[in-house]
Amino acid sequence: MTVAAPQAGELVVDLDVFHGPFDLLISLVLREEIDLWEVSVSRIIGDYVVRLADCGEFDLEATSQFVVLVAALLEMKSRLLLDLEPEDEEQLDAEQAGEELLVALLRYQQFRLAGEALRVRWAEHAGRIYRHAPLPSRFRARVDESRRLPVSLLADALAPLLREPPAPDASHITDVAVSLVAELRRLRTLLRRHGAFSFLAIAPSDRLEKAITFFALLELHNRGEARLDQPRAFADITVTATPSVSLAG
Amino acid sequence: MDILAREIEAVLYAAARPVSADELVSVCAADADDVAAALEALRGAFASGRHGIELHAVAGGYTFVVACACEAAVEAFAGARRPDELSPALLETLSVVAYLQPATRADVARVRGVSSEWALSALEERGLVRECGRADTPGSPILYGTTDRFLTLFGLCDLGELPPLDGYAPSDSDVEELRARLLANAERRT
Numbered sequence: 001m002t003v004a005a006p007q008a009g010e011l012v013v014d015l016d017v018f019h020g021p022f023d024l025l026i027s028l029v030l031r032e033e034i035d036l037w038e039v040s041v042s043r044i045i046g047d048y049v050v051r052l053a054d055c056g057e058f059d060l061e062a063t064s065q066f067v068v069l070v071a072a073l074l075e076m077k078s079r080l081l082l083d084l085e086p087e088d089e090e091q092l093d094a095e096q097a098g099e100e101l102l103v104a105l106l107r108y109q110q111f112r113l114a115g116e117a118l119r120v121r122w123a124e125h126a127g128r129i130y131r132h133a134p135l136p137s138r139f140r141a142r143v144d145e146s147r148r149l150p151v152s153l154l155a156d157a158l159a160p161l162l163r164e165p166p167a168p169d170a171s172h173i174t175d176v177a178v179s180l181v182a183e184l185r186r187l188r189t190l191l192r193r194h195g196a197f198s199f200l201a202i203a204p205s206d207r208l209e210k211a212i213t214f215f216a217l218l219e220l221h222n223r224g225e226a227r228l229d230q231p232r233a234f235a236d237i238t239v240t241a242t243p244s245v246s247l248a249g
Numbered sequence: 250m251d252i253l254a255r256e257i258e259a260v261l262y263a264a265a266r267p268v269s270a271d272e273l274v275s276v277c278a279a280d281a282d283d284v285a286a287a288l289e290a291l292r293g294a295f296a297s298g299r300h301g302i303e304l305h306a307v308a309g310g311y312t313f314v315v316a317c318a319c320e321a322a323v324e325a326f327a328g329a330r331r332p333d334e335l336s337p338a339l340l341e342t343l344s345v346v347a348y349l350q351p352a353t354r355a356d357v358a359r360v361r362g363v364s365s366e367w368a369l370s371a372l373e374e375r376g377l378v379r380e381c382g383r384a385d386t387p388g389s390p391i392l393y394g395t396t397d398r399f400l401t402l403f404g405l406c407d408l409g410e411l412p413p414l415d416g417y418a419p420s421d422s423d424v425e426e427l428r429a430r431l432l433a434n435a436e437r438r439t
């Protein structure tokens with residue numbers, strides 16, 4: 001006997017902090033009555049996969065709904081992990097904000113009045129009837145008999161297009177002097193020796209090489225070997241070794 | 250009517266679209282001044298009330314249009330329908346594109362304060378705006394501009410015939426009144 005695939009709301013989850021239907025868990029998390037840190041998403045997924053395996057048929061809609069809900073949970077949890085601060089918006093005082101709003105409203109009013117003027121023109125002109133009949137076919141194409149192209153001429157023109165072009169010569173382009181692996185090695189050495197450094201102080205001047213250094217930084221961050229701090233957009237990045245690297249160094 | 254005016258009359262009849270003065274100069278192998286004089290003579294000959302059709306300058310050229318008094322007869326014969334009316338939202342969006350073009354979707358949204366994606370799609374479907382390239386800014390957003398159909402439906406020869414936008418600027422007293430209302434609203438909320 002086949003059993004229908006579990007709907008996301010029907011799934012009963014059994015966690016340390018909660019036991020009950022999955023959709024109730026979501027509601028409690030959204031109302032902040034359950035600490036999201038304590039929710040083991042991997043166990044929820046594991047339970048669902050077991051239930052799926054017991055079912056005889058695969059319900060795409062039910063499973064898709066579950067995936068969406070779990071993805072939302074993961075996104076909320078990842079925000080907590082990154083400890084994202086709300087973006088600092090430019091602080092305007094009330095008077096400045098009021099003036100900006102006034103300017104925007106006045107500009108909108110201009111275009112609204114222009115739209116009104118267009119409505120008047122539309123009322124007067126949109127109903128006019130113009131002739132749209134196409135030209136009689138005998139007038140549409142004029143063939144100049146004296147200028148017919150011989151087929152051989154057309155073939156000669158097409159032939160170069162069908163030939164494979166020569167490979168471009170790249171000998172004048174110098175190889176990139178920095179490789180990602182070498183850069184990772186260099187950054188690790190800097191972290192072991194100094195514990196912290198500034199990105200702009202150690203990055204090469206060449207744009208491509210600087211980009212490779214930045215990728216290496218991201219890789220170190222992903223592996224948990226370094227912490228990256230940037231006080232504001234486009235400011236210098238301070239790279240600090242994480243405690244595990246400091247202890248190992 | 251001289252032969253040049255008659256030739257122009259024939260070309261305009263056959264073309265079934267607005268034909269520019271430059272095209273007429275080329276096609277009729279005539280002088281620009283002579284073409285202008287011939288067009289003036291034609292406009293006089295087809296002035297309002299004389300024939301069932303009139304000569305109009307629209308969308309960058311000249312074309313024949315059915316006289317208002319005869320529209321009912323043509324509609325009955327050809328089943329011609331007036332285009333659907335434009336809502337205030339579409340007219341606002343169209344005015345922003347017409348005056349700021351080429352304009353991106355964001356430019357329109359910045360003026361109107363709301364998303365204009367639907368309005369721009371509707372205007373594109375009606376042939377009043379079209380895509381005319383991409384902006385040279387991050388993301389390369391699409392640029393929109395008005396079409397010849399826009400000029401025709403609004404009875405404009407070219408965009409220069411649009412009234413200047415400054416003419417719709419509010420008066421000083423309107424500005425002060427609006428400022429006072431904003432302040433009053435802000436005080437009511439605090």
